[in-house]
Amino acid sequence: MIKPSIPKGTRDFGPAVVRKRNYIFQTIRETFELFGFQPLETPAMENLNTLTGKYGEEGDKLIFKILNNGEILGQAQLAKDSKELATLLCEKALRYDLTIPFARYVVMKQHELALPFKRYQMQPVWRADNPQRGRYREFYQCDADVVGSNSLLNEVELLMIYDRVFSKLGLQGYEVRVNNRKILSGLAELIGKPEMLTDITISIDKLDKIGIEGVQQELLHRGLSHQDVEIVNNFLRIDGSNDEKLQQLQVLLQASATAQKGIEELAFVLNSGMATFNAAPIVDVTLARGLNYYTGMIVEAKAPPAVKMGSIGGGGRYDDLTGLFGLPGLSGVGISFGVDRIYDVLEELQLFPAAAQQSTRVLFLHMGAESLPVAFNYMMQLREKGIAAEVFHEAAKMDKQFKYADKRGIPYVVILGESELQENSLSIKHLQTGQQQKISAGELLNFQFV
């Protein structure tokens, strides 16, 4: 006998969990639709060469690869070199995110799509990462992206989506942090080492964790001079309100035209005057975000600090994403929600509403052969009205039927015993309060199963 198990980093979702997850999905989907985004689904697997090289060196290692079918060993012997061997063994992989498959789709359908194309996508992705809290090997992303529009109003609206979804979910204390990649590029320019952009951003992204001295050491270690580090220091000391930060940036980075452009963009997104927010986005110059295809605004959504979860969403603008697939010049901007982490956060803060957790409202209890058909008929009438109802199928003791209702979390039972059958009446009991009342059969359809 094989001991039943599932692969590391994957999970089963029981009925109660699926309901709560669906509540999150619904909230996000409804908002995406409200903002005019259209649904898209792509296959779980992509061609391996669609994915490799898009996520950086680290990312490539985390791609789940799919072994080719057929006579692997015989095939392998035909290979002339290791590169050929690799393709003989594996040419498909599980999708790593939703953005690259989207870019691939846009290029394939470029002649059919009405640009700008606004799509949303909510599907699982897979990463061969080491699991821990808030990190799984199979998890869902919910992305909304706009491709083929340079308007900064897209950025504004995407920030509004974050704001609306988190507000709807009752997630108080969430933070949406924004930065602009051009500002970071400007910093690297100012130092005179634009090729060090990635090293610099990775280091300053760690400010929260390792402190300003830690960042300094890491930068020196990565090959910056003391003078360079001093410039970064000034950059990291930028503080105050959003407007104050932007002003300080303007002064510090005035030598870089790129940076000025980024500051300008950020200023527009934050001060367009057209949007309203429950929790205004916060400028965070240390926000870097790993994916190296971002070129404009970058954004990260963070859980309330009380729950140590970190990022529950992220996104940004990437010029020329589709260029990788032979369609240059199309700009995209998008955001992503990490449903699995949002679930963990809502669960920890107990923010799931009761409505997201119940299924069947009414269970009919009966005494056996005589009352069962009558109960069944009442049940159908309730279903007609759109009330989720069930009847206990087996002839069992009342005791057992009650326990079943209780365990399932069904709020109401309707009892159809001998006396009710004779009187043509029904006893309705609300299990949580224990209140029970007898009504005539005709009143059933008017009863409020709240």
Added chain:
RNA sequence: GUGGCCAUAGCUCAGUUGGUUAGAGCAUCAGAUUGUGGUUCUGAGGGUCGUGGGUUCGAGCCCCAUUGGCCACCCCA
């Protein structure tokens, strides 16, 4: 990919310097109670102690390997 901690009943965990038949609570099932659950009482079932080796007269306990979980790094949702 690197390192640390952990793994005993369906769940949460006890288990003495290695010593006879591995325990508890909750959960499950049956009954006490003649149409009424979530409270009470009685009883029952359920474990090759994650897996595979080793040390020993003897291993849940010690050693090695392996798998999985948690955590930190890396990276990220």
